[in-house]
Amino acid sequence: MASLVDQNPKKRAQGRSARSQQTSQGVDQTEPAHSADELPDIDLDVLFNEEPQENAAGKAAIPSPSVPAISSLRLPTNLDALADRARDYVEAASSANTRRAYASDWKHFAGWCRRQGVEILPPDPQVVGLYITACASGRAVGDKKPNSVSTIERRLSSLTWNYAQRGQPLDRKDRHIATVMAGIRNKHASPPRQKEALLPEDLIAMLETLDRGTLRGLRDRAMLLLGFAGGLRRSEVVGLDCGRDQTEHGRGWIEILDKGLLVTLRGKTGWREVEVGRGSSDATCPVVALQTWLKFARVAHGPLFRRVTGQGKTVGAQRLNDQEVSRLVKRAALAAGVRGDLSESERAKLFAGHSLRAGLASSAEVDERYVQKQLGHTSAEMTRKYQRRRDRFRVNLTKASGL
DSSP: OGGGTSSOHHHHHHHHHHHHHHHTTTOSOOOOOOOTTTOOOOOHHHHTTOOOOBOTTSSBOOOOOSOHHHHTSOOOGGGHHHHHHHHHHHHHTSOHHHHHHHHHHHHHHHHHHHHHTOOOSSOOHHHHHHHHHHHHHTOSTTOSSOOOHHHHHHHHHHHHHHHHHTTOOOOTTSHHHHHHHHHHHHHHOOOOOOOOOOOHHHHHHHHTTSOTTSHHHHHHHHHHHHHHHHTOOHHHHHTEESSTTOOSSOOEEEEEOSSEEEEEEEETTEEEEEEEEOOSSGGGOHHHHHHHHHHHHTOOSSBSSEEEETTTTEEEEEEOOTHHHHHHHHHHHHHHTTTTTSOHHHHHTTOSTHHHHHHHHHHOOSOHHHHHHHHTOSSHHHHHHHOTTSOTTSSOHHHHTTO
16 A cells, blocks of 8 residues: 555646646636645536536536536436436435435535545545544544444445545545455444344333323324334334325335235335234234324325324325434334433433334344345345344354363
């Protein structure tokens, strides 16, 4: 990795600037260089060739460097509808959370480049290698402590995506990136911090803290029981509709049957069906809890779980944010005294939306393949990671070997 430090990035930037000026001699007009903070995010209007917006001075704003081959074409007016649809597909290619993370990471990288005096375009593996080094050492813009390995991995993925959208791919396998990243993993990687699994007795105690006489309490009971019994992610819980094709932003729907609930989901691994059977009693039955919420909230179409306003008496039309599931799990677990042997600050860090999925995986006494199917995992190894409190010594190879 000697080449990472054998040339100062600032000098490299000055050299590239000088070469650019030499190349531009004899040309009437040159395109102004982009500084790190001037580079806009991916602009779908530029991508699909709409007229550039004017700035305050009345001059056309510099377009985003995304897919210049497409943006230079003039589309016939009869293709406007297709361009609008393509714009929708671009947004649907990734979740809103992913797009926000990619935009934030790109801004973080651009700020670091500006402060170091290096150019952000074209992609330079040496610059990226130095950037992830700064992230690992806590010397990047706005960082108060070193970034975790998972955060650095995400930032690197964000840069790869952003450069690709600008038509200038970044080679992550370049030795200036790959070797530094391997060293960061070896030196700083630590076991993942998993959320605490909520077992059935924990969930029952949490249900008792909810007010059954309010719409909010009925909704929260249904969310907790459905999330647990279905082994659903928080985004899957709030993404459900009452029926098929009822909203454009829905991620699935439900069908209430005699023996239980059929949930159709569009998750990370594609479309799948989840069967949620009826419980042994109405008090802990997810189907009964859901039916009760739908009846008293008068929800028959559109988003399944919605905001409750007006002092808990009015059900709005808006779908709940997935963060509400995490807040509900944390709040109910603390109120129920789950893991009371720990301090409140320690307990608050243990519980989140994934605690429901982990609880089902850890407590269901069935063949592992059924749990794997319910959670939508492609491998049994991933399912085992969710089994927090399973009997780790059920198979004792020491005794089995004769010792």
